[in-house]
Amino acid sequence: MDPLKQRFYEKASALTKEMKALLKEHGQLKADEVTLSQIFGGARGIKMMMWETSELDANEGIRFRGYSIPQLQELLPAGPLGEPKPEGLFWLMLVGEIPTAEQVDWLSEQFRLRATVPEHTFTMLDSLPTDTHPMTQFILAITAMQTDSVFAQRYAEGIAKADYWDPTYEDTLNIIARLPKVAAYIYRRSFHGGQHIAPDPQLDWAANFAHMLGIPDPGFQSLMRLYMTIHADHEGGNASAHTVHLVGSTLSDPYLSFAAGMTALAGPLHGLANQEVIKWIFEMLDELGTRTPSKEQIADYINRTLAEGKVIPGYGHAVLRQPDPRFMAQKKYAEANLADSDIVQVVWKVFEVAPGILNDLGKVKNPWPNVDAHSGAILVHYGLTEYSYYTVLFGVSRALGVLAASCWSRAMGMPLERPKSLTSEWVKNFIKKQQEA
Ligand code: HAX
Numbered sequence: 001m002d003p004l005k006q007r008f009y010e011k012a013s014a015l016t017k018e019m020k021a022l023l024k025e026h027g028q029l030k031a032d033e034v035t036l037s038q039i040f041g042g043a044r045g046i047k048m049m050m051w052e053t054s055e056l057d058a059n060e061g062i063r064f065r066g067y068s069i070p071q072l073q074e075l076l077p078a079g080p081l082g083e084p085k086p087e088g089l090f091w092l093m094l095v096g097e098i099p100t101a102e103q104v105d106w107l108s109e110q111f112r113l114r115a116t117v118p119e120h121t122f123t124m125l126d127s128l129p130t131d132t133h134p135m136t137q138f139i140l141a142i143t144a145m146q147t148d149s150v151f152a153q154r155y156a157e158g159i160a161k162a163d164y165w166d167p168t169y170e171d172t173l174n175i176i177a178r179l180p181k182v183a184a185y186i187y188r189r190s191f192h193g194g195q196h197i198a199p200d201p202q203l204d205w206a207a208n209f210a211h212m213l214g215i216p217d218p219g220f221q222s223l224m225r226l227y228m229t230i231h232a233d234h235e236g237g238n239a240s241a242h243t244v245h246l247v248g249s250t251l252s253d254p255y256l257s258f259a260a261g262m263t264a265l266a267g268p269l270h271g272l273a274n275q276e277v278i279k280w281i282f283e284m285l286d287e288l289g290t291r292t293p294s295k296e297q298i299a300d301y302i303n304r305t306l307a308e309g310k311v312i313p314g315y316g317h318a319v320l321r322q323p324d325p326r327f328m329a330q331k332k333y334a335e336a337n338l339a340d341s342d343i344v345q346v347v348w349k350v351f352e353v354a355p356g357i358l359n360d361l362g363k364v365k366n367p368w369p370n371v372d373a374h375s376g377a378i379l380v381h382y383g384l385t386e387y388s389y390y391t392v393l394f395g396v397s398r399a400l401g402v403l404a405a406s407c408w409s410r411a412m413g414m415p416l417e418r419p420k421s422l423t424s425e426w427v428k429n430f431i432k433k434q435q436e437a
Contacts, residue, residue: 233401
């Protein structure tokens with residue numbers, strides 16, 4: 001057994017045993033009470049699933065195994081320009097320990113060794129029109145690779161429930177290893193005439209992805225390490241993670257459950273917001289006829305967007321009630337590396353005026369920027385201007401968190417997820433009974 005798999009097995013076996021004993025004694029304790037407003041309001045805040053890899057606090061933002069993003073930037077083994085390697089975050093999320101530089105190098109090598117994509121994936125992609133949305137291509141490509149699922153094969157052979165975690169781990173490493181190649185292929189066929197770039201075996205996972213996209217700037221490689229780290233996980237309740245969790249609970253294998261999660265990420269209220277933000281900014285600049293709008297011009301454009309009954313993309317969040325630390329990490333990166341960029345300065349000016357305007361509406365619970373408000377401007381700076389591709393980048397990163405969490409779900413023997421739904425008739429009767437009581 002490889003060292004990471006061995007460590008995961010030890011950790012997961014111990015925690016599963018501990019949780020079983022705790023549940024036996026305390027299983028009847030109430031962890032939550034649910035209001036009708038929560039049921040009608042998108043299940044906000046209802047505690048209903050286990051998710052080991054990260055936890056979100058409304059005011060503090062995300063912590064991965066207890067570590068904030070600035071702490072990860074300090075503690076995880078880094079690339080040459082100082083940003084953490086996402087391999088290290090994956091290790092941390094999977095086993096709860098900060099890895100050494102040697103362990104991260106070992107994982108980079110694992111991803112290199114497992115990166116061969118089944119050829120029919122490319123044949124399938126090449127059969128699609130090149131203007132097919134990149135997220136559609138991405139989802140189809142993940143699904144096409146499912147022919148290689150170790151979990152599906154072992155299940156068909158008749159695997160014991162106690163062993164589900166093992167092929168889940170294998171699929172997890174294989175999928176993460178293959179995604180940069182698949183995602184770069186989609187980018188190059190969609191926007192660069194199908195001129196593909198061979199992987200560079202000297203590079204770590206994120207830098208190799210940057211290389212295959214065709215942007216040789218070492219700054220872009222470093223940005224990709226940061227990008228792949230901060231987008232990886234946001235606890236279990238967000239739409240993409242929850243979808244992976246739900247579909248995985250049917251024992252649909254990691255390829256299919258991850259592809260399902262990517263269909264959720266492709267919604268404009270979730271991951272697609274990163275393309276919507278830059279699209280909205282470009283439309284604003286075109287309409288205003290300037291690359292350097294004033295704060296007053298931006299405020300006016302925000303008000304016009306709201307008057308048209310649209311949302312301001314990149315602002316608001318279902319859980320967060322402060323500026324997203326993932327936004328702040330990107331802002332800090334931009335301040336250090338590309339403070340002169342016009343498009344980045346537009347993002348900062350929007351940050352100065354949008355929260356006040358949204359706050360004044362009186363209904364927006366969180367007027368602050370989320371992760372998607374900043375990423376596009378930095379990508380544009382490095383020449384990655386084709387914004388319909390941005391959510392694929394998010395998706396490659398999201399694999400790290402949701403698949404590590406899938407390993408935990410199978411190791412802990414999580415059952416088929418099946419919450420209760422209600423009818424309006426039930427709600428009316430319930431209210432009547434409460435009033436009579
Ligand atoms: N612009 C305008 N209005 C907004 C708004 C925004 N950015 N954010 C929230 N509102 C509105 C809602 O549409 C809602 O209006 P109605 O009552 O008229 O329907 C009201 O404020 C209350 O909403 P909320 O409780 O504050 O927010 P929700 O939890 O319902 O929704 C969303 C959270 C992220 C979907 C929402 O803030 C939004 O639509 N933001 C813009 C899209 C976006 O940036 N999405 C990415 C989120 C982060 C993410 O998942 N990234 O992948």
